[in-house]
Amino acid sequence: MINLFDTYEQRTRDLHYSLKQAGYDLPTIVINDEGFLPEDVISPFGYYTKMAQRQGEPLYFDQLEVPDFWEIRGDATQAAVYDESYKRANIIYEDTKQNQRIVQRVEWLGLDGGVRSVDHYNQSGWRYAQTNYNANHQPVMTSYYDADDHEVIVENYVTSNIILNREDKIYFFKSRIDFVTEFLTHEFGTIDGLIYNSLATPFLVSYQLDQPGRDILFWQETLPESGEIPGNMTTLIAQNGRTKNIVFQNKTDFERDNIQQLQQQIAIDYIGYNYPIVKHRNKKNEAFILTNTDQIAHVAEIVAATPNVHFNVAAFTEMSTKLMSLGDYKNVSLYPNVTFQRVEKLFKQSVLYLDINGSNEVMSAIRQAYLDNAVIMAFEQTKHNPHFTLDALTFDEAQPEQLIDTLHRLCDEPEYLADMLNAQHAAAGQSSPADYRALLAHMATGPVA
Template sequence: MIAFFDKYTENAGKLQETMRCMGEDAKIAVLSGEGFLPSGILSPYDFFSYGSRQGEFAEKDLFYNFIPLPEFWEVRLTGGTGGIFDMGCEKAKIYFREPAEKRNVQRVEWHMEDGWVYKIDYYNKYALKYASEFLDTERNVESRVYYSEKNQEMVVEQPVNHMISLLDRGMVRKLFDSRAEFIAGYLEEAGLREEECVLFVQEEKTFEDLSLTSEAGKMWTKVLFSDPGLLNQYAGMGGTNGFRFYEIPEQYRENHGRGEAMILTASDRVEQIEYLISVLPEMRFHIAAHTQVSDKLRKLEESGNVRVYPQISRQDLDMLWDTCDFYLDINHYYEIYDAVNAAHTRNQIILGFDNTVHHRELLADEGIFAEAEQEKMAFTIRELMANPARVQELLGAQQKKKREIWQDLWMRRENGHGI
C-alpha cells in the first residue's frame, strides 16, 4: 500500500505506526514539494527531479554565505534574516531554517525595488535549490519549477489551471492536465502502479486540487481523514470511500486506574455529574472547556473534588491527558479536541452514557451505560479504582475496538465502500 499525503505532518508517522500494529506495511508519499522530508518518504517531485540519483546525495545544510551569486554581489545579515545586495541595493531576502541562529538557508525571496516579491527559491536537505515559485504582484503563484541537482528544469507546475509538465533538456516530454494525472504518471514511471493507493486528506483544498468527487477520484481505493468535519464534508459531496483515521500506538501508556477523571465539554450539560461527584469523593474530577464556563459548572468546585478549567490552555490540557486515567464521555452536544479518540490513544478508561457517547465504536461495551444507570457507572468506577486486573481487562476490550475498525477497513479492499 502507498498512502499519499497532501503535506507531511505527524499523521504520516501515525499511519505507518498503525499499519505496523496491524501487521501491514505502508509506503508514504507527499504531494507537496518539500525539501526536508524524512528519509524513506517518497515524493513525485523528487522522483522526477533526481530519479535514482537521490540515494547518492549527502545531506548537508547550506550556510547563507555559500548561496551561488553573480560576481561582485554580496550577502549581509540584516537582523533575523539575510540579504543579497548588488552595489548596495538589496535584491533578495534570505530566510533561515530553524534554529535560525545557525544561518542555514530555507528560502530566498527575490524582490523589485517597490517590494514586489517576484520569485522564491527553495533549498533542500542536500543544500540544493530544488524549486522556485514565480509570483504575480498579488503574491499569487503563477508557476512552480522543480530542478535537478544540475539546476535543470525538470517539472513545471501551473497552479491556476492545474497543468504539470515534465521536461527533458528544456523540452516538454509529457504533459498532465491535472494533478491526478500527474500522480498516475508517477506511479507508472516509479513502478508503483500495482500498489493500493490511499489518500490522506488534511486540508479542504485537497478536494479541488485532486478532483476527488470526479472520475479522477476513483484512483483512490480509500480516502482517510483525521478530521471528522472534513470526512462529513466529503460524504456530503458524494464521496463513498471516506474513512476516519484512528491511530493505534505501538505502545499504550500505563493506566493504573487512579482516581483522576477528565471531562471535556462545550456546554454545562454534563450527564449525572452532580451525582457522580457526590458518591465518588475519592475521585477527582477535572472539567475543562474551550470557552468561558457558566456559573453552574463553576459551582461544582464547591464539592472539593472538582476543578474546572475555563478556556483551558494547551499546557493544562496536556497535563490532564498525562495524569488522568479515566475519561468520562458524559457531556451533551458536540465533542471538543477530538476528545474520545485522544483518550483512546492515551489509554484512558472511557465511560459514557447511551445518550452522551460521541464515538460508540471506540468504547468497550461495558463502558456504555443506560441513561438511568448512574449508580452502575459509579459502582464500575469504584471497582476499577480498586482492582488493577479489571482495569487491564476493560482496556484490552477497548483497545480491541480500534483493531476491529482497521480489520474491517482492510477487508473492504475490493468494494471500496466507506463508513
C-alpha cells in the first residue's frame, strides 16, 4: 500500500498524520513538490533531482541575490525586490514556517508588472526549479535542477509532456500521468493498493495502472451546494476498477441523500482527522488574541467586563496607539513585535482564544488554538475558520454581552468548559487512531480489481 497525494497542503498533512498515528506508516509520494516536504515524503521531481541528498539551510528573505543597487524590502508576511521605486519581484514565504521569512519562491516581474518567471527554492536553500511564463502571464514550462544547477526534468505545460535526463539517458513521457506511473512501477514494482486524495493526477494514475490492486479515495474537498459530485468521481464509480472505497472527510457531504445512494454502486464511508491536540497542564484563566490590526471588536468592553480573565494581545508588528491603550487595564498584557516563540507559549497557556480581530487570520491562529486545546469564541462577522469554531460559541457582533456572559460561565464552571471542549472536538470531526484502524481493516476485505 502506498500513499499518493497531489500536493502536501494542510488537509493532506492531516490525513498523512492520521494514518501514521493509526500505524499505517506507508511509503508516501507527493506529486507536486514545493521544496519543503518532510523526510518521510518523496516526490518524483525531488527524487530525480536528488533534492534530499544535499543538506543546507533555507534561504532567508534578505539572502536572495539581486542585482547591484536593487534592494529587498519585507516584513513578517511578505517581501519584494525593488529597483528604486519599481517592484521587480515578489518574494513568497513558505507557509508552514510562518513569520520566519523563509523563501519558497520568487516571482520575477516584467515591465508591465506581470509575472515573467518564478524561481522555486527548497528547504536546503537552493533553486531547484524555474517556471517561465508567456506574454499573457501563463506558465508554459518548468525546468527542475539538481544541486549543481544541471537541468534534470523539463515539464511543458503547452504540450503536457515531460522530458527526464537520467544517467546520461533521455526519457520522454507524454503526460505527467505517464511520468508518475513509470516512477511508481519502477521504484515499487507491484502496487497492491493506493491511498489517494485527489481526482486529478493521483486518480488518473490509479485509473491507468495495469495491475491488480485495491485503492481508496479519501475525498477531502467540499461539494457544491447542489451536492453534485465531480465528473471524475462519476467515472471512478462507473469504471468498477481498482478503487473500491470512497471515504468522505466532510460529514455534511457524507450525509447528503445523493451520496448515501452511491452505496448501491461503491462502498462509501466517513472519517474525520486525528488532529494532534495537546492537552497542556496548568493552563491559566487567560484568553489570547493574535492580530495584525487594531480593529478588534468590542475588545475594551469585553476586557472591562471580565476582570477575572487575563487577556494576552499579540501582534508581529508594532501596535497602534489605540491598541496600546488596552495596556491601561490591569488584566491585559500587550506583545507588540512578538516573537514566534512567545506566541507558541501564549497559545499553550491560554484556556480561551477570542477570534474577534478584523482583517486576515494570523498564523493559522484558530487551528493552533484548537490544537492547543483552547475553547474558541468568535463573532459571526469576524470568525476566520468555522471548521474549528462551535456555532454555540459564535455570537453576533451587535450583541457582545452574549459573548461576555458565556466567557464568565466558561471561566466559572469547569464542567461547562470541558463540555464545550468536547463539543468543539466533535464538531471538527476529531477521530482516533482506533477509528482509522477499524475503517481500514474493514476495507481490506473484498475483491481486488
